[in-house]
Amino acid sequence: MIEIIVNDRLGKKVRVKCMPEDTIGDLKKLIAAQTGTKPEKIILKKWYSTYKDHITLDDYEIHDGMNLEMYYS
Amino acid sequence: MADEEISLSIEETNKLRISLGLKPLSVDNEPKKQSAEENFEKYNNELKKNEETKKIQEKIQKSRVKRELKKKLTGKGLGELDDEENDDALSWIKRQKKRQKEIAEMKRKELEAMDNEVLEEYKSENLKGLKVGHNISEIETGEEEILVLKDAVITEDDNVEDELTSIRLTEKEKLQKNLELKKKKTIYGGVYDDEEALYGKKKILSQYDEDDESKGFILNGNGEVFDTSLRNEEDNNGFKKGSLDLNYNKMQEIKDYYTKDEMVSFKKPKKKKKKKHTKKIRLDGEESFIDSENSMNVGNSSQSIEVKQIEKYSYSNINSNIDDINFIDDDELQTALSKARRKNTKKLVKSIRETVEEVKQEDIKEKKKEEEENKDNDEDNNISFDLKRKEESEGIRFINEVSETSEFIRNIPTLPLLQRQNPNEKPSNINNEVKKEDNMEMESVNESNNEESKISDQNEQELEEGERPESEDESTELKSNEQSSNKGVAALEEEPLISSGMAATVSLLLQKGIVNPVTKEELEKERLQIEKEKWLNEQKLNDLIKERRRQKDDRRDRHRSSRDRDRDYDRDDIYRERERAREAEKKFKNYKPVVNIEYHDEFGRTLTQKEAFRQLSHKFHGKTSGKLKTEKRLKKLEEELKLKQMSSTDTPLGTVSALQERTKAMGSAHLVLSIGNRGVLPSENDVAGLQPRTDIKKKSKESENNESIGTSSIQQSTFITTLNNPGTANAPKREKIAFGLKRKAEQEINPVFKKRE
Numbered sequence: 001m002i003e004i005i006v007n008d009r010l011g012k013k014v015r016v017k018c019m020p021e022d023t024i025g026d027l028k029k030l031i032a033a034q035t036g037t038k039p040e041k042i043i044l045k046k047w048y049s050t051y052k053d054h055i056t057l058d059d060y061e062i063h064d065g066m067n068l069e070m071y072y073s
Numbered sequence: 074m075a076d077e078e079i080s081l082s083i084e085e086t087n088k089l090r091i092s093l094g095l096k097p098l099s100v101d102n103e104p105k106k107q108s109a110e111e112n113f114e115k116y117n118n119e120l121k122k123n124e125e126t127k128k129i130q131e132k133i134q135k136s137r138v139k140r141e142l143k144k145k146l147t148g149k150g151l152g153e154l155d156d157e158e159n160d161d162a163l164s165w166i167k168r169q170k171k172r173q174k175e176i177a178e179m180k181r182k183e184l185e186a187m188d189n190e191v192l193e194e195y196k197s198e199n200l201k202g203l204k205v206g207h208n209i210s211e212i213e214t215g216e217e218e219i220l221v222l223k224d225a226v227i228t229e230d231d232n233v234e235d236e237l238t239s240i241r242l243t244e245k246e247k248l249q250k251n252l253e254l255k256k257k258k259t260i261y262g263g264v265y266d267d268e269e270a271l272y273g274k275k276k277i278l279s280q281y282d283e284d285d286e287s288k289g290f291i292l293n294g295n296g297e298v299f300d301t302s303l304r305n306e307e308d309n310n311g312f313k314k315g316s317l318d319l320n321y322n323k324m325q326e327i328k329d330y331y332t333k334d335e336m337v338s339f340k341k342p343k344k345k346k347k348k349k350h351t352k353k354i355r356l357d358g359e360e361s362f363i364d365s366e367n368s369m370n371v372g373n374s375s376q377s378i379e380v381k382q383i384e385k386y387s388y389s390n391i392n393s394n395i396d397d398i399n400f401i402d403d404d405e406l407q408t409a410l411s412k413a414r415r416k417n418t419k420k421l422v423k424s425i426r427e428t429v430e431e432v433k434q435e436d437i438k439e440k441k442k443e444e445e446e447n448k449d450n451d452e453d454n455n456i457s458f459d460l461k462r463k464e465e466s467e468g469i470r471f472i473n474e475v476s477e478t479s480e481f482i483r484n485i486p487t488l489p490l491l492q493r494q495n496p497n498e499k500p501s502n503i504n505n506e507v508k509k510e511d512n513m514e515m516e517s518v519n520e521s522n523n524e525e526s527k528i529s530d531q532n533e534q535e536l537e538e539g540e541r542p543e544s545e546d547e548s549t550e551l552k553s554n555e556q557s558s559n560k561g562v563a564a565l566e567e568e569p570l571i572s573s574g575m576a577a578t579v580s581l582l583l584q585k586g587i588v589n590p591v592t593k594e595e596l597e598k599e600r601l602q603i604e605k606e607k608w609l610n611e612q613k614l615n616d617l618i619k620e621r622r623r624q625k626d627d628r629r630d631r632h633r634s635s636r637d638r639d640r641d642y643d644r645d646d647i648y649r650e651r652e653r654a655r656e657a658e659k660k661f662k663n664y665k666p667v668v669n670i671e672y673h674d675e676f677g678r679t680l681t682q683k684e685a686f687r688q689l690s691h692k693f694h695g696k697t698s699g700k701l702k703t704e705k706r707l708k709k710l711e712e713e714l715k716l717k718q719m720s721s722t723d724t725p726l727g728t729v730s731a732l733q734e735r736t737k738a739m740g741s742a743h744l745v746l747s748i749g750n751r752g753v754l755p756s757e758n759d760v761a762g763l764q765p766r767t768d769i770k771k772k773s774k775e776s777e778n779n780e781s782i783g784t785s786s787i788q789q790s791t792f793i794t795t796l797n798n799p800g801t802a803n804a805p806k807r808e809k810i811a812f813g814l815k816r817k818a819e820q821e822i823n824p825v826f827k828k829r830e
Contacts, residue, residue, distance in 0.1 A: 001098045005078070015080035017098060029093050030086070034079050 002057070002064040006031055006044070008071060018057065025053035031070070043071040206238045206289045218242070236289070409439045413479045432483055601667055608663055615660070676710070 002020055004027070007013045014034050018027055024044060032039035044051045046068055051060060062068070081089065087097040205212075205220060212218050220237035412435050568584065569577035582588040672685035680688065691697045698706075715725070723729045735744055 001083070001100055013078045015078045017081065017083060017086045019096075019098060022095065026093070026095055030089065033089050033093070034081060 002062075004057075004062060004064075004066055004068060006068045006070045008069070012070070014070075020058040020062075021056055023054055023056050024051045024060070027057065028053065037072065041072050043073050045069040045071060200292045203292050204234055204236045204289055205292060206236045207242050209290050211242055212239070237292075405439065405442050408442065409435065410479070412438070413483055417479045417482055435483075598667075601665060604663070604665065605667070612660060615656075678710070 001017055004016050004018060005013065006016060012035055014031055016027060016030050016034065018030060022030075025039070028039040028042045028044065031037075031042060051068075083098055083100060090097055206223060218239045218241070220239050223236040223238045225235075413432075416432070416435070569580045571578045571581060579588065583590055672680040672688065674680055674684070674688060697703065719725050732744060736742060
């Protein structure tokens with residue numbers, strides 16, 4: 001289990017517990033459940049690289065305690 | 074805003090995950106921890122083991138050291154008793170004696186060995202191969218000499234052989250050397266040292282070389298001697314003295330330049346035979362030379378003009394060997410060249426015009442000769458053979474005389490600057506030539522040389538006589554001849570006759586360079602100018618037509634009502650506007666303005682590009698040059714202006730014009746500058762009083778006479794003379810009078826003055 005912190009810099013900061021085998025899509029669903037936004041509307045980014053839904057966190061090398069940026073489309 | 078993090082607990086997330094269809098979180102961190110602990114334990118164990126082994130090793134080491142120490146301490150201690158020996162004093166004494174004996178024996182043996190060594194050392198055989206550092210002659214026979222090993226640095230190579238020297242002899246040598254040094258020989262003596270003369274080459278600054286003498290001899294084992302010094306001397310003297318290189322490089326390359334040494338081997342003695350024939354030309358005695366030419370049997374006349382120009386070009390190898398070589402494969406050319414050269418010598422006296430003519434004649438002669446030669450070939454060779462031989466001998470000498478000047482002279486007729494003053498001359502000369510040519514053809518070929526010289530003589534005569542009148546028929550005939558002969562030869566261009574018309578005049582002027590031909594640029598400019606004028610005229614015409622039309626329209630409009638007019642205007646305006654634009658476009662279709670930008674400064678001077686830029690940049694930067702610089706510039710401008718204003722006939726102060734005015738006003742040809750010692754000009758009345766009119770008249774008359782006598786070319790100028798009391802009784806003063814004559818004229822006039830007086 002890892003914990004990821006997701007922050008849109010508009011006031012929402014979510015700490016999500018998830019597995020490294022989860023895909024970004026799953027992560028988005030979890031975030032959506034916690035924040036109350038639709039998962040399709042969430043865009044996760046780290047700097048300029050946007051994460052795609054079908055790839056796992058492990059493949060993106062997202063580890064425990066990492067910060068991701070959240071944007072809304 | 075706060076960093077309030079929204080987070081769920083694990084259970085909540087698990088619930089959520091299950092609801093989303095994901096597998097629940099697996100919280101299995103235990104196995105990791107266990108392994109870590111195991112690892113830690115392992116590590117600790119290893120550490121412990123290592124320490125233990127170290128401890129054991131140290132123990133072993135210690136015990137080993139102890140054992141060794143104990144080994145040393147085996148045997149009896151001082152306090153312990155021998156097992157065998159008794160503790161008696163007697164026994165101890167015995168033992169001591171025995172020991173002493175042993176020691177003595179050992180010492181004896183040692184000494185013996187040393188003695189043996191020493192005894193072996195010094196025999197004559199041991200001296201074998203040892204070097205003595207003196208000449209054997211120095212060591213006198215029958216005398217004892219103590220030789221010592223020479224001092225040498227020990228630390229250096231052991232390869233340095235030992236050398237024996239005698240202290241006495243070395244001292245002697247030193248003394249001699251010092252004495253010699255005291256004599257103060259002059260090192261830099263004459264130009265050549267004897268040594269240099271002998272050995273050819275000398276070492277550089279040999280006086281500073283350390284004399285590395287290899288004198289001395291080597292001892293033989295039997296008391297004999299190998300003398301090395303003698304051998305060395307032989308080496309020096311036997312070979313090198315005055316050695317000469319007998320190698321001779323036959324295949325030396327022919328180069329343009331040789332060094333002095335090379336030239337020595339290169340030079341060959343000149344043949345005397347050649348000198349017999351050569352005579353030096355008399356350049357100054359031109360007349361006598363011509364005379365001789367006239368009188369001589371002319372076959373060799375041209376030879377006599379052999380000019381020894383060869384000497385001039387001694388720097389190149391062009392002339393070095395040429396004398397012996399027979400170059401002649403073109404005899405005509407040689408003779409022609411010789412002609413040219415002869416002319417060259419004469420040219421000092423003759424005018425350029427004459428030379429031009431002569432060169433022309435030469436050309437003709439060449440042609441003629443060629444024809445002649447052709448004929449020769451047709452005829453039998455026997456006759457031409459001796460002629461050829463003659464010419465060959467000539468040609469050998471003339472080959473050297475092709476100089477730049479002769480070439481130049483030959484090229485002269487192509488220059489346009491030379492003007493021929495009498496156009497009749499040319500045809501007449503040519504007539505003569507052709508006549509002679511006819512004659513020549515009839516005559517035998519042997520006398521060709523003769524003929525040539527005759528021709529040249531005749532030409533000279535002609536020059537003296539001037540032109541001869543020629544009959545028309547002949548001239549026409551000859552002209553055709555001339556054309557044929559002159560083909561391909563660079564001669565003077567035809568001059569158009571002025572009398573034939575304006576075009577001819579213009580062409581003549583063009584030829585002379587008096588009028589410059591119109592350049593392309595000028596033509597272009599002119600064309601543009603014309604076009605522009607045309608365009609302007611067209612514009613004017615168009616404007617006029619338009620004006621007329623409009624007036625007509627206006628007249629028509631007047632008949633209509635005002636409302637109609639207004640409506641029409643609206644419609645027409647657009648139309649007119651369009652038309653005007655079209656017209657304007659059409660107008661400027663052929664518009665090609667000549668733009669010439671000129672800049673002027675505040676004084677109205679036209680500026681050069683540079684100055685203009687300066688002005689512009691000053692304006693742009695809002696900053697001009699400083700006071701000093703501007704002053705300097707202004708001064709320069711002023712000077713320029715003055716220079717421009719200054720007339721070429723007058724001084725800057727206008728003294729000439731002032732003088733003229735003054736003389737006019739006074740009605741006299743002179744002006745009084747000062748009287749006597751007074752540097753002041755008397756008032757005009759005084760001057761009038763002092764100078765009687767008659768006197769002046771007389772003077773002027775005289776001057777007129779003089780002018781008529783000889784100095785007609787002298788016109789208006791001034792000269793100043795001082796006359797002693799010219800006819801005035803009451804004025805015993807000297808006057809400086811300015812006259813309207815030149816100083817040069819004065820000299821010529823003087824005798825006349827005397828006569829009159």
